[in-house]
Amino acid sequence: MACSKETLINHGVKICPSPQTQGRGLFTTRSFKIGDTIIEEQPLFSCQFSWNYAYGYSACDFCMRPLETAEENVRRLTANADIILPHPECDETDKSSHIICSQCAVTYCSIECKDHAWNQYHKTLCCNMLGGNPNHPLEKLNEAWKKMHYPPETSTIMLLARILATFIQRIDREELKCQLMSLCHHTANEEDTIAHKLLGSEFESQLELLRDLSIKALGRPETDEFLTPQGFRSLIALIGRNGQGIGTSAFSVWVRKVSENDIDPTTDSLIDTIYQEMEKESGDFLNNEGSALFAVQSACNHSCEPNSISSFPFSNHTVALVASKDLQEGEEIFISYLDECVLSRSRHSRRKFLEENYLFHCNCSRCQLEVDEPDMTSDDEESMEDD
Ligand SMILES: [Zn+2]
Ligand SMILES: [Zn+2]
Ligand SMILES: [Zn+2]
Structure with a gap:
């Protein structure tokens, strides 16, 4: 392209x-x-994960900027309403610029984000019901997805809904199609494997259910070609394969600012304590999470x-x-493409993970250098892979 x-x-x-x-x-x-x-x-597109949103991780509906203050963020994740965070000047959250969609109540960090979203896809997706409506076709689609894809999340059907809605609203659809098609080329078999990975063992029936609900929510002449069985499968594979994870949190911004400005060495132990408390209460789920293309x-x-x-x-x-x-x-x-943990494992483990999740045999300089390593994984690694 x-x-x-x-x-x-x-x-x-x-x-x-x-x-x-x-x-x-x-x-x-x-x-x-x-x-x-x-x-x-x-x-081109981004969207917060469906469970992440449902659990109250509060992010701009367009750009995913945190909407809570750092202190609110910490209080929610530690379940401790008494924590006071010093140095409020390091908190970037500016609630005075926040703005709500008057029709569906999703929140944006700024008028610019609200306008971008409206002009790109939200005019189509706005459900016209304050507080949400469980019988709305989009809500049904989102609920069906959530039942298929419990945390930890790697994607969301709402990203796909934004793509379809953008096709409905855009005038120059060919250019958009060209951008999407240039993201990645897959064979039909590879698309099956990626969609299967995303939807689990009941993948055929789940794919058909999602397609049916997507047609009910967003079936129009402009989206016809993406809602055929093959077109829909390609789109699911596209978001599954190319979605780049995004994580933001008001507290991590505060931590970064405090350390950049070298404000107060005594905050180090406070930060450690807060992270421990958050982990105890909320585990690994500390960020507003979503994915983007x-x-x-x-x-x-x-x-x-x-x-x-x-x-x-x-x-x-x-x-x-x-x-x-x-x-x-x-x-x-x-x-x-690997997190620090997988990246530190043996050549065999890394390549196995990449083959399963990204469908390629890694032949990078490090894998070439370690070619004589035995194709074995330690017990420790095996047990992590089974997770
Ligand atoms: Zn925003
Ligand atoms: Zn709205
Ligand atoms: Zn490699």
Whole structure:
């Protein structure tokens, strides 16, 4: 696809065929120093996860910026209403700019986000009922999804609903289609595997149920081609494979600001205590979580020895690709699709995880270097893989 490749060159990157993967990859068009931001990018689509929203993790409905103050965030996650957080000047949450959709009561961090959402998809998705309506077709779709996909969440059907609604509202649909199609090419078999992974063992019947509910909610001439059995399966595979996880929280922003400004060394022990309390009460679920589709960042291939990282420096859905090593002009940019824990495991474990979840055999520099390692996993790793 020729979509906007030319403009990318001006930003210091371009999308080209990758020798490592036989697919496409993201390459530098100039050198970067370690710590440099290579690109910043707004997603084509983003959406908070359905359970995350249902459990009261409060984020802007468009950009996922936290809507709670850091202190409210801490009080909710520790279930302790008496905690007082010092240094309120490090709290970025500005409630005076928050704005509610007058028809369905979803909240935005700013009038800009409300307008963006309305003009892109919310005019179609706004359910016209204050407080929600369980009989609304979109609500039925969301509920069906939640029953199929319990936490920890990796995707949401509401991301797919935003894509369909955007097709209904957009005038230049071909350009949008071109952007979506350029995200990833899969064979029908690969799409089945990804959709299966997302929907579990009852995948055929669940896929049909979701498709039926999607037709009831968003079936229009503009969305016809995405709501055929094959079109719908491709779209499910697209969000399952390309969705980049996003996590934001008001408290983590506060922590970052306090440490950046080196304000008060005594806050370190307070922060440790709060994290312990939050873990005790809320486990791993500390962030507003969701996923997003990025046109450029999604071209970045995986390496077990990455030279860049994806981060969310503005506490919203804007991704920044940051160099974690010095990069030469023309070098391929790699991120890690694995979290720190899996990344630290053996070659065999890493490759097994990537094959199962991303359908490719990793042939990165580190995997090549470790090629003589025995194809064994320790008991510890086996038990983690069984989770
Ligand atoms: Zn926002
Ligand atoms: Zn609304
Ligand atoms: Zn590798």
